Amino acid sequence: MRFRIAGRAGEIPPFFFANFTAGRIRSGCREGLRNVSSACRRSSIRCIISAARQRKRIDFEPLNVPIRFRIKGEQVNLRDYSAQNKKAWEFDAYAFWIRHAGTPEERAAEDVKDPLKMLRRHAQYFDTFKGVRIANICGSCGKKAVPLALLGADVTVFDISEANKRYALEVAEAAGTQIEYVVGDVLEIDTDRYSDWFDVVFMEGGVLHYFHDIDEFMRIMHAILKPGGRIICSDFHPFTKISDSLNFQMPAMSYFSTEIFEGEMAHARFYDEEIRKTFPKCSYRKYTISEILNAMIRSGFTIRRFDEHPSWENEDLPGEFTAVGVKEAGGEE
Numbered sequence: 001m002r003f004r005i006a007g008r009a010g011e012i013p014p015f016f017f018a019n020f021t022a023g024r025i026r027s028g029c030r031e032g033l034r035n036v037s038s039a040c041r042r043s044s045i046r047c048i049i050s051a052a053r054q055r056k057r058i059d060f061e062p063l064n065v066p067i068r069f070r071i072k073g074e075q076v077n078l079r080d081y082s083a084q085n086k087k088a089w090e091f092d093a094y095a096f097w098i099r100h101a102g103t104p105e106e107r108a109a110e111d112v113k114d115p116l117k118m119l120r121r122h123a124q125y126f127d128t129f130k131g132v133r134i135a136n137i138c139g140s141c142g143k144k145a146v147p148l149a150l151l152g153a154d155v156t157v158f159d160i161s162e163a164n165k166r167y168a169l170e171v172a173e174a175a176g177t178q179i180e181y182v183v184g185d186v187l188e189i190d191t192d193r194y195s196d197w198f199d200v201v202f203m204e205g206g207v208l209h210y211f212h213d214i215d216e217f218m219r220i221m222h223a224i225l226k227p228g229g230r231i232i233c234s235d236f237h238p239f240t241k242i243s244d245s246l247n248f249q250m251p252a253m254s255y256f257s258t259e260i261f262e263g264e265m266a267h268a269r270f271y272d273e274e275i276r277k278t279f280p281k282c283s284y285r286k287y288t289i290s291e292i293l294n295a296m297i298r299s300g301f302t303i304r305r306f307d308e309h310p311s312w313e314n315e316d317l318p319g320e321f322t323a324v325g326v327k328e329a330g331g332e333e
Contacts, residue, residue, distance in 0.1 A: 081260075081283035082185040085210055086160045088265040088280040093163035096267050097141045104167060108146070108174035115147035121309065122204055125232045125324055129153045135194070135224055137186055137203040142168025142179060144204060149177040156180040156198075158189060187216060194224040201225055204234040208292065212260055212285045218299035227329035231301060233292070234322040237308060241286045245317040253286070260285045293323060301325030 101107050111118050122144065126132070130152030136145045139157035141164050149155045149172060157168060157179060165181045172179045201221045211217045221231055240246055242255050249269050253259065262281040271279070293303060304324050311319030
């Protein structure tokens with residue numbers, strides 16, 4: 001069995017590494033090798049090689065993320081930066097929430113008292129709550145998921161941290177409500193199970209910088225929304241690339257930088273210096289406004305609203321933004 005990638009031929013080993021663009025296997029994969037099937041899901045491309053005996057060329061576009069392939073029957077997710085971020089977000093996380101958000105019972109009492117208030121400015125972007133299926137992306141400790149559930153929404157949190165899940169579910173139970181909580185890489189959401197499933201995809205509080213390919217991320221958000229569904233993407237303003245306007249103690253960079261870099265996770269600054277030094281680092285990629293909005297548009301969203309919000313540290317500076325997009329009914333997938 002032989003293969004040819006970018007013009008180089010050789011024996012197919014039990015597994016091999018290569019660099020590919022997420023979801024962009026060119027037509028050569030289908031047309032050049034009739035017996036090679038590509039089960040390409042999201043950016044973690046899984047290619048099942050089956051009896052490829054012809055010496056045909058397969059062209060791939062390069063990507064700086066290593067993807068590992070194994071022969072039919074096995075698959076490995078090698079999104080190393082997601083594993084790195086998971087380690088950071090599970091470091092003392094449950095204890096952190098207890099210290100900074102209260103015990104699950106204390107937090108639940110606040111949520112029950114006034115769930116709409118707990119949503120803060122984000123409440124204005126929802127037309128209604130009761131019976132609405134909401135995907136809360138990187139929903140963390142459930143600080144928005146539980147109030148949404150109390151307001152009558154059917155909420156599913158997708159997050160990478162088991163510790164976050166534990167705290168969120170305990171808060172939901174103490175509040176007398178229920179949420180579904182799926183732990184894993186957001187880029188590995190089961191788009192077969194959740195295809196066209198949610199009425200709203202909602203995220204807030206610093207999400208996009210954890211994903212190195214924003215186009216891939218937005219394609220998945222589009223896939224899990226029903227036609228006519230809405231994405232509410234609220235995040236830190238890209239102005240924070242050039243100015244630490246939110247006091248996260250993150251290094252400044254060029255506004256147009258596309259650099260992937262390691263940095264402290266959000267909670268590290270709350271710890272004593274000695275503990276802070278031991279915190280696992282996160283892998284970040286910060287985006288410009290145009291990169292974010294264009295990724296939404298390319299993925300099939302129609303942008304309906306874009307708001308900028310002042311920093312909580314300095315009201316004269318931008319701190320966050322909210323972009324609202326719609327998956328048009330009958331639109332191209």
